[in-house]
Amino acid sequence: MFKILVTKMSLMPAALVCALTCSLFSSSLYAQQTAEKNIVESKQGLVNLRIEVPFVELHSGPSAGYPVVHVIEQNEQVTVLVNRTSWLKVKDKRDNEGWLHEDDLFGLSQQGEAIAQTEISWQDFQNRDIESGVMYGDLEGANFYNIYLGYHFTPVFSAEISAGKALGNISDSNLFEVMLISQPLPDLIVTPYIGVGAGIIDTKPHSVLADSEKRDSTLMSAAAGVKYHLARNFLIRAEYKFSLALTDRDDNEEIQTWKIGFSVFF
Template sequence: MGLHPPHRRAFGLIIGLLLLAFGAAAAETSDRVKVDTAFIELHTGPGAGYPIFHVVDRGDWVRIIERRTDWFRVETTDGKEGWVSKAQMEQTVQPNGEPTRFDDPSLEDFTGRNWEMGALYGVLDDVDLISLYGGYALMEKLTAELWVQQALGKFSSSYLVDFSLVHQAFPEWRVSPFVAIGGGIIHTETSATLVESSDSTDETLHAGIGVRGYLTRRFMLRAEYKEYVVLTTREENEEIEKWQLGVAFFF
């Protein structure tokens, strides 16, 4: 059972933003640097326990391919690829002669982030829920977020697209609470095996509370609770609850 077009577009937008985010992060370490010490050692893997198979001498250049914690995968001018520790990489220089420095993301970056992307798992009225979201900081304490979510039940499946405004009163805290309000749509598809099966698409309003917690580098933990009002075409609106927990990447 596939997503309907509005959900596919929103889902594709968030996936695209996630790819751009990781691409931008990778681009930060895609530079050529020159060895400015006697030599640097290439390991077969990202750790001191991996064997050294090659050394790069002073004056030679390497290209940084990727970073994994405090280890960098590099390529030499003759095509050899290996892993070099951060300590040794900081004994290289940039093409302009400046020493190479790697600024690790910190709590200050978490506080001053502009974008965040994440994936969460939870329950929507006792039904398993998977969520993806992207957010942009409109100002220090206010973030706009777009959500795409899928709830898979035994007799029906629901797809939600939400827009939220999130207010974070204490963005400088390592563990920071927030409140959220917003609206969206929910599309529900009932099982074809049911005698009276019918699909529906309704507008929603929601309000919620939650907490963000800085983990390490560019990652944070997020937990939240939201209560939805589904504006149905029936005589009474429907209320549903959502709990979820997940991890987000910020930049």
């Protein structure tokens, strides 16, 4: 009887150790499963943000003192990885990571003041009202300088007035024209256009001969060209124009002009 009691007492520590081991293993397994579940839930719970302002700058750290490493443009989506006070660490679709301030998402400075958004969009280019520019080219072998001012009634139709100066070896000319422009495909990146117009050309020959007198003629013109939105409110324009100078002589004078230049719009 005494031996049996001693044997049972000697087996109790072993059973207790086994029970504790099983309990710890079960707890560890449950904790691991819970942690894995939390990781999955956190991944599923990541917040995606859509950038509504023209652009957002990503810094290398959670402060304005860190350098800008990436720029996220409007309508792109980013995933929030870390939220530290008012700074968010995000990742874009190209896996670029960086920090942005919460106020950047609302077009505000870090002092809460509204930021003036000067970014010009493609929509602004299509809906422009005023366009003005300078151009340079060739008018029948003479150097041609031209300035113009245009008004857009719609994205398709516009009117413009222009003044030009042609400097040649034989004569110099001053041109003044009014044109009606049509852009039949305003949604294209490189926008083609056609135009018709009328004006006057004032020609002054360099020669002092009697038959080389100064003459004024009426111009009838047709033009074709392209415009390209370069950046912000700047565009590049190239044009070919065929003009007919109506003279009092037997034959009217044909004039061809090639020119290219830069313009701004408002």
